[in-house]
Amino acid sequence: MKILFILQNFNTYQGVEKYTYNLVRHFIKEHEIHLLTTNYNCEIIPNLIIHKKPLIKKPLWVRLLSNCYFNTKYARKIKKDYGIDIIVSGNGCSESLFCDIVVFHSCYKATIKAANEILKMESSYLKYLLYKTRRWLLPQNRVHLIIENGVLKRSKKIITVSNAIREEILLNYNIPKEKISVIPIAVNPAEFKLNLQKRLEIRKKHNLDEKTILLLFAGYDFRRKGLKYIIKSLPLLVKDNIMLIVVGKDNPKPYVKLAKNLGVLNKIIFTGFVPEIKEYYSAADIFILDSYYEGSSAVILEAMASGLIPVVSRINSNSEIIRDGFNGLLFKDVTNFREIGDKINFLLTNKTLIEQLRNNVLITAQRYSWEETARKTLEVYEEVLKEREQNE
Numbered sequence: 001m002k003i004l005f006i007l008q009n010f011n012t013y014q015g016v017e018k019y020t021y022n023l024v025r026h027f028i029k030e031h032e033i034h035l036l037t038t039n040y041n042c043e044i045i046p047n048l049i050i051h052k053k054p055l056i057k058k059p060l061w062v063r064l065l066s067n068c069y070f071n072t073k074y075a076r077k078i079k080k081d082y083g084i085d086i087i088v089s090g091n092g093c094s095e096s097l098f099c100d101i102v103v104f105h106s107c108y109k110a111t112i113k114a115a116n117e118i119l120k121m122e123s124s125y126l127k128y129l130l131y132k133t134r135r136w137l138l139p140q141n142r143v144h145l146i147i148e149n150g151v152l153k154r155s156k157k158i159i160t161v162s163n164a165i166r167e168e169i170l171l172n173y174n175i176p177k178e179k180i181s182v183i184p185i186a187v188n189p190a191e192f193k194l195n196l197q198k199r200l201e202i203r204k205k206h207n208l209d210e211k212t213i214l215l216l217f218a219g220y221d222f223r224r225k226g227l228k229y230i231i232k233s234l235p236l237l238v239k240d241n242i243m244l245i246v247v248g249k250d251n252p253k254p255y256v257k258l259a260k261n262l263g264v265l266n267k268i269i270f271t272g273f274v275p276e277i278k279e280y281y282s283a284a285d286i287f288i289l290d291s292y293y294e295g296s297s298a299v300i301l302e303a304m305a306s307g308l309i310p311v312v313s314r315i316n317s318n319s320e321i322i323r324d325g326f327n328g329l330l331f332k333d334v335t336n337f338r339e340i341g342d343k344i345n346f347l348l349t350n351k352t353l354i355e356q357l358r359n360n361v362l363i364t365a366q367r368y369s370w371e372e373t374a375r376k377t378l379e380v381y382e383e384v385l386k387e388r389e390q391n392e
Contacts, residue, residue, distance in 0.1 A: 001381065003027060004034040004078055006071050006099065007090035008055070011041040013275065014220075015298045016105050019161070019185060020090045024048060026374035034082060036074055036096075038067070051078055061139035064094055068147050071096035086381045092151055092158075094144065100384050102155040106295030108144050110168035112136070114293040115224070121335050149173060156384050159377065161185045162296040164316035181380050184320075185296050186373040189365050192305035195282040202283035206269050208243060213348065215244045216284035216308065218277060218299050219291075222250040226290025226313065229337040231255060234264040236341030239348055242267065244288075247280050249273040281306035286347065291315060292334045304328075305365035309357045311343050321368075325353075327360040 005024060011017045024033055024045060033048055038055045053074045056066035075087055075098045089095040092104035116132045135141060152158065152173050158180045160166045166180045200210075208214065219225040227246065234244060244267060246252070252270045259265040274280060277299070281287075287303035289312045296317045300310050304321075310328035312318050322328040329347060331339045347354060 001385075002032045002034070002083060002085045003381065004036060004075065004082075004084045004087045005090055006036045006075060006088065006096045008037065008067055008071075008094070009039045009041070010035060010037045011039075013277070016091050018298065019103075019105070021045075022186070022188075022370050023374060023377060026370060027378070034078060034084065036071060036078060049082075059140075061143045064140060064143045064147065067094060068097060072098045075099065085385060088381075089151060089155070092148060094147060095151070097147070097150050097154055099151070099155055101157045101159060101380060102151050103159045103161070104165050104169065104295070105161050106293070107165055107168035107172060108141075108148050109172045110165075111224075111293050112141060112145075118292045118335065156387070157181065157380055159183050159380060160295075162317045162320055164320065165295050167316070181376075183373055183376045183380070184368060185298050185301065186368045186370040187298070187301040187305045187365055188370060189305040189362075192278050192281055192302050192365075194307050195279070198279040199282040202279050206245070208283075211241055213239060213242045213286070214284045215242065215286050215288050215344070216247065216280055216303070217244060217288055218247040218280070218303075219289065220248050220250060222246075222248070222252075222255060224291060224293060226292065226334050227255055228258060229290050229335060229340060230288055231259050231264065231268065232262065232337035233341035233344065234259075234267050235262055236338060236345070237348075238345050242344075242348075243269065245269045245271065245280065245284065247271050247274055247277060278302070278306065281308060284308055286311055286344070288340075288344070289313065289318075290331075290334050290340060291318075294318060296320075301365060301368055304361045307358055307362055309347065309354065309361055311340075311347065321364065325357075327357060327364045329357075 005020055007020050009017050012021055027033055028045060028047055035048055036051045036053060038053060040050060053070045056062050075096050078084060087099040089099035089102040092102045112135055152175055160180055160182050161184060163182050166182050169175055170177060217227060217230060249272060259268050281303055287308040287310045291313055294315055294317045303310060310322055313334045314330035314332050322330060324330040329343045331343050333339055
């Protein structure tokens, strides 16, 4: 089978990109794989055929339009020139209108709605209305939504990485349920197993001893992932030897200011972007995330494969992986920092629970294998080919 993947960026450190990278690695053993991309930032995969295309970077709404335009144009040409069997748009809301299969890691319309709900809880009603109206009218958001709708309608099959995303698509768009297949993300446990040497190295780098209880937050969007409320929970924690390490590329200034006002800046380390996050999984003890929206979080599974206990928000996608009190702890209200503090305190004062959760965390991670995800994904490709043959 000749398969063309379309993705603006191709690397091993972002969620959507790493997902596609792992599928390519599995499929290239038996199939001819092509990649249409703008930015290729990882080791060359043997036999992968790469096609580069241009991109207008600014402003954002023009970048979205140009990305979709060039992807659609180049995909048609590559299909014709190379006899491609299956075209896969790797990121549903911003890639190609010309594809057989589109993979949705999130529903953009649902993301905006979730952001509006948080704003409603945080702001006065007038401010909420003004920001909500602005959010819906922003050119980049309008373009995003138009492309999302177009890709959903034109593709032959849709793959979502969680049941939550499928339900969001069905709720927000007029799409037949049978068009959507749910195939969970996966993790390679061997890649993320605890590395004691790296644990010591990272802790030494940040002047932390082994007695320190290290909370790990990882993400590119601090606001959506609830860093504000995690910081607010720090003064409520009953143990003094707790540190929060924040890994990810975003503007830390508002959070530094908040931490200063609360008197907990000395409890937080901001690393910025790190090339090897698995080293920080090894260094940490607890993984914490307070997202108000997640399509399906690969970092949660990676953290679990490293033996970290997840303490995360009870949004639908997280609840598909984590059972509260069995393989992690879930909190209901993403804006309730007291609940976050209570969950962490409950965990830290119950050693028996910690051991039980850690065992179940490792067992859970083993169930999400790339072999199974690749097998199910290939079945969808074959289904599309079969339907095409029947219609010819």
